[in-house]
Amino acid sequence: MKQFLIFVKKEWLHIWRDRRTLFILIWMPVIQIVLYGFALTNEVKNSNIAILDQSKDEATTVISNEIASSRYFHLVKNLNSYQDIGATFRTGKIRMAVVFPANFRDDLLHGNSAQIQLIADASDPNTANMLTNYANAIINDYPQSINQNQDLPYTIKTQVRMLYNPELKGAYNFVPGVMALVLMLVCTMMTSIAIVKEKEMGTMEVLLVSPLKPFHIIIAKTVPYLLVSVLNITSILLLSVYALDVPIVGSVWLLMSESMLFTITSLSVGILISNFAQTQQTAMFTSMMSLFLPTLLFSGFMFPIENMPIPMQIISNIVPSKWFFIIVKNVMIKGLGFSSVWKETVILIGMTTTLLGISIHKFKIRLT
Template sequence: MKQFWIFVKKEWLHIWRDKRTLFILIWMPVVQILLYGFALTNEVKNSNIAVFDQAKDEASKSIIERISSSRYFSLYKNVHSYKEIEATFREGKIRLAVVFPRNFRSDLLHANHAQLQLIADSSDPNTANMLTNYAGAIINDYQQGLNDHQQLPYTIKTQVRMLYNPELKGAYNFVPGVMALVLMLVCTMMTAIAIVKEKEIGTMEVILVSPLKPFRIVIAKTIPYLVVSMLNIISILLISVYALEVPITGSLWLLMAESILFTITSLSVGILISNTAKTQQTAMFTAMMSLFLPTLLFSGFLFPVENMPLPLQLISNVVPSRWYFIIVKAVMIKGLGFAAIWKETLILIGMTVTLLTISIYKFKIRL
């Protein structure tokens, strides 16, 4: 029995001395429960909306006040034309627009019925459905308040218009998310594992004594995975168009160029991980934990980023897949050009240059 407790003590000391294992065992569950608790929610809150109020009467102002004061919506701007509504949607600034026709209150009081329009960005169909339902419930509540003391009830008819995805197909949101997830995981994980494998089996020493400089060695290791990633992109797009019926509305060449840029960014992350990992298992685990969950939680693929607390929204800015997800939706689903995604493109370029610089600087020429 004494020997048994000696082995227990030995294993405990082993865990205690291995700070990485200790961090994983104790702090990783705490971090995950905090992330899941704040990020995983089906409720949509604080969504930016635009209002096109052509009536500017008491009834329209009252409904606008009710909508903007709810926890689900935040009034982003008042617009003055349908063209301005479309431009604001294209910029990705709003998720919903509310349009009041002229004589809204007059029609409601004299004809006992009036009509308003809700325009939603249905490139994310689940969010669009929820937002129109929230807004409809607020409007119905206002209508019910008017009818409490009326013999002839007032009726407000809500006309819903879905932009970019009128049929509300889930694939329109699913395909960009899968592209970001697949490219990030495949490129990062396989690059990190490939370089660490060379260290484990001892062939890295042979490579390092070759005439090639470390920068070229690293680039040579990543090119095959860049080619494989391009094949993945092509297969995903072919399946999306011909099997899932998700059209490529914008420029195919722009979409491919942005995908190549994101692939290089992901490869840079893999190189950085390989500099710190000593075994293939460590490289794989690090890639999975540091990229799989952030891609799901912080890219906007499953859960809207604006629902999260401000600290988590700030963290999402350093997740490359978030910006690529925005780019794919803008080009593939909305049919926008480079003018609409240049900021996201610059962010990915900046991330790529930074990651490659750090990776090359930390690349050890002696093992």
């Protein structure tokens, strides 16, 4: 029994001395419950909306205030004309627009019926459905508050219009998310493993004594995976169009160019991981753990980012797949041009440059 307790004590001390094991056992569950608790929710909150009030009467003011004060919506803009709606949606700043027609209050009081138009961005069909349902519930509360035993009660009819995806197909949101996930994981993991494999097999020494500079070695290791990624991108787009009926509304060349840029960014992440990993197992584990969950949680693919607390929204900005997801939706689903995605493109270029710079600087020209 005494020997058994000695072994238990030995294992206990080993856990407390090994910081990596201690981190996994104690802090990993804490981090995961915080991430899942705040990020994993089907409820949509703080969604940006715009309002076009062509009546500007007491009734529209009350309804607008009720919508804007709801925790589900955040009013970011009051529109001046119907033509402003499309331009505002193209900026990507709003998810829904509420349109009040002229003479809204007169139609409601004298005709006992009035209409409101709800225009939603259906490139994410689930979110669009939720937002229109939330808005409908708020709008329907107003006639109930003023009916007061009317023989012919007041009613407000909502006309719902779904932009970009009128049939509400889930593939319109699924395809861009899968593209970001697949390219990020495959490119990063394969690149990191390929370089670490050279270290394990001892062939890295041959590369280091060659006349090639570290920059050329890194580029040479990534070019084959860049070519493989082109095949992956092409196959995903072909399957999307011909198997899932998701059209490429925008420029195919712009979409391919942006996909290539994101692929290079992902390869840069893999190179950075390979600089610190000593084994293929470590490289694969680091790639999966550090990229799979962030891509799912912080790209906006599965869970709206605006639902998350401010610190997590800030963290999402360093996840490359978030910006690529926005680019693919804007170009492929919404049919927008480079003017709508140039900011995201500049961010990905900045990330790529930074990651490559760090990787080249940290690249070990000596194994010992």
